Amino acid sequence: MIKTHSNGTLLLKFGAGGIGMCMGGEEGCGVLMFYDEDPREPLGAGNHGSVGFARTCDFPVSMTFSSLESIDGLINSLETVKKVMEGRLIILPFGTDKVRNIS
Secondary structure: OEEEOOOOOEEEOOOOOOEEEEEEEEOOEEEEEEEEOOOOOOOOOOOOOEEOOOOHHHOOEEEEEOOHHHHHHHHHHHHHHHHHHOOOEEEOOOOOOOEEEOO
16 A cells, blocks of 8 residues: 655655566666555465556656666665564664674
């Protein structure tokens, strides 16, 4: 589900099967776009949504990447969030820049 808060910020809520993803780009630029869809089973590992040509203005949320390092940074952040969800990592309050491994 993609929700717009009253202050204009967006919330992308994954896990309920209500967000679709479309990937695209060309050499030197990658794009990952998100859109609302009817709830269904989440795709899970190995099923990556659709790939093709699309205009970012056709989607409510788009992420563009102009360097491989920025993609690596996003992947690293998602892996950290996964560890927190699995209970293997504790992140202390925002601004402390500290984490604690518990596995």
